[in-house]
Amino acid sequence: MRIDLHAHSTVSDGTETPRELVAAAATAGIDVLAITDHDSTAGWGEASAAARELGIELVPGMEVSCRTPEGISVHVLSYLQDPTHAGLLEEITKAKDARLSRAEHMVSLLAEDYPLSWDDVTQHVAPGATVGRPHIADALVAAGLVGDRTEAFATILSSRSRYFVQHYAPEPALAVELIRAAGGVPVFAHPVASARGRTVGEEVYRDMIDAGLAGLEVYHRDNPEARRPFLLDLAAKHGLLVTGSSDYHGTGKPNRLGENTTTPEALGEIERQGRGAAVVRR
Known part of the structure; x- marks a missing residue:
């Protein structure tokens, strides 16, 4: 079973509509796909209908954009949350x-x-x-x-450019708390992706774990191989799930569907913990 738990549509910064995203996953031989647009669940309905039609399973999700007080960008994947939960909605809005x-x-x-x-x-x-x-x-x-x-x-849009402007985003631990309150399952996306900019220290991991972090996205092209043992050790020490995924954006990034995948056991645990929404079955 091929399970890809991180993909984007035109609802955020992907280049394919939710339906086209699901169709691309089906063509790529993906059995289970998560739609995880940035700070939005607006694509769930279209993607769910396409998944049922095309015969793959869909995990409704979202990627919450966060920032530490030091200005380090952090992304938290949220799976199976209640999309109408007031606290989470207020923060992402x-x-x-x-x-x-x-x-x-x-x-x-x-x-x-x-x-x-x-x-x-x-x-x-x-x-x-x-x-x-x-x-x-x-x-x-x-x-x-x-x-x-x-x-x-x-170059032009890098965080070191004079054109770069910061924006408000919740702290990672707050995002984890809100995702849990909405019945969702929070997973730290590409946590050691140093090519994207600064990465967080162990104190941020501890705060997120204390707030209810469920897992770490270890197998992602932007996580350097040399740093993955740290993530695997942390997951083993704290009983965290380990996931892998593509972070697919259509033609917006070179990432390909299914280039990293998640085990059926990890998906089963996500589904067991999720209380706000359900996996869309074939």
Whole structure:
């Protein structure tokens, strides 16, 4: 059984609609897919209908964007949470509003040096999606200013660039608490992905574990091989689940569906712990 528990659609920063995402997973031979758009569950309905039609199982989920007080970005995957839970909804809505303001500010800074407008960016945003750096990257690609999203993030849109603007995001432990309160199962996404920027120290892991962290996404292309034993040891010491996944974004990233997978046993434990939503069966 091939289980991929991290994938994005046009609801956030993927390039395929929820239905197209599920279809791509079915074509790739994926048996179980999780839809985990950033700070949104808006794709669940379309993806669920497609999963039933195409004969694969779907794990409803979300990727919550967080930040430590030191400014380190952290992402927490949430599986099987209640999408209507007031506390979690309030926090992700606050973060999404901040992301929109941040994007507008970044585009205004970019426009000082590049032929780029807000209209250029919004052309790359699906209805209902929140504008983020990937959409700005797509506009830069379309304008011929960079070759692809990867180049955009490594140069013009990097956290070291003068165009980079921070935005509000909840602290990781708070996100874990809210996910648990919503009946969800929180898993730390790509926790040692140093190529993306600074990574957190052990104190943040401890705080997240104390708050109810369920697992670690160990098998991910952005986690260096040399750092995976640390994650596996931590998981064994604290009884955490170990997952693997693609972090697929369609053509937005080189990641391919099923390039890393999760065991049926880990998925079974996620399903056992999840109380807010159910896996969509074939």
